[in-house]
Amino acid sequence: MKQIIKPPFFEIGVKNFVYGDAVLEMAMAADEAAYRYDIDVLFIAPYTEIRRVAKNTTRLVILAPYMDILRPGRGMADVLPEAIQDAGARGVVINHCERPMSLPAIRQTIERANELDLLSFACADTIAEARAIAQLHPDIINPEPSDLIGTGSTSEIDYVQQSIHAVKTIYPDILVEQAAGITTGSQVYNLIYAGAEGVGAASGIFLAEDPITMMREMVSSVRRAYNDLQIVQ
Secondary structure: OOOOOOOOEEEEEOOOOOOOHHHHHHHHHHHHHHHHHOOEEEEEOOHHHHHHHHHHOOOOEEEEOOOOOOOOOOOOOOOOHHHHHHHOOOEEEEOOOOOOOOHHHHHHHHHHHHHOOOEEEEEEOOHHHHHHHHOOOOOEEEEOOHHHOOOOOOOOHHHHHHHHHHHHOOOOOOEEEEOOOOOOHHHHHHHHHOOOOEEEEOHHHHOOOOHHHHHHHHHHHHHHHHHHHHHHO
16 A cells, blocks of 8 residues: 655655665654654665665655666666665655656656555656646656755745646645755745655755754754744734
């Protein structure tokens, strides 16, 4: 059965900032933070670490960074959906700016993920692209402007609210994350408070002086912002 993600959530993109034991160390710390603050933490693990992370954590929602749409059989060097699922992934990232895809390929990958009850986490570079991808009904859309990734500057609140509206008017059940340029807990707080259902970070965590402390700060900010938002609503 497909994993159900409940807002608010936080997403950690490992990319290739760390590898080996350092991935597992972050994963285990994130797993503890997910329990402590009672939020779902999505963990985009390198392929080589998916199984080990899955075996050593219980609360993390592990995503693969990409998959192909082939089926068991031939396909040297392709990423088999059944294989990432067997390793412990509960979903897959689609159309990240570092691995862009055409709309037909996005559609096929979402359909293939649905066959296996894998979450589809789709990235979009613009509001227009988010609107187009929303028509394909992924589980989560991350409308992050690629020119902000790694800059320390986050999307303006108007962009956040417009991108959420663009997706929700098509399918209200699609979860909308905000990411790109996030380097502090206060940025995480502001985005959740502005209406984002989830926030994600990669370089903002792994390039910090103390990555685990930064991750904990960001996860706690998700919970704090969401709780504060409930009070005023």
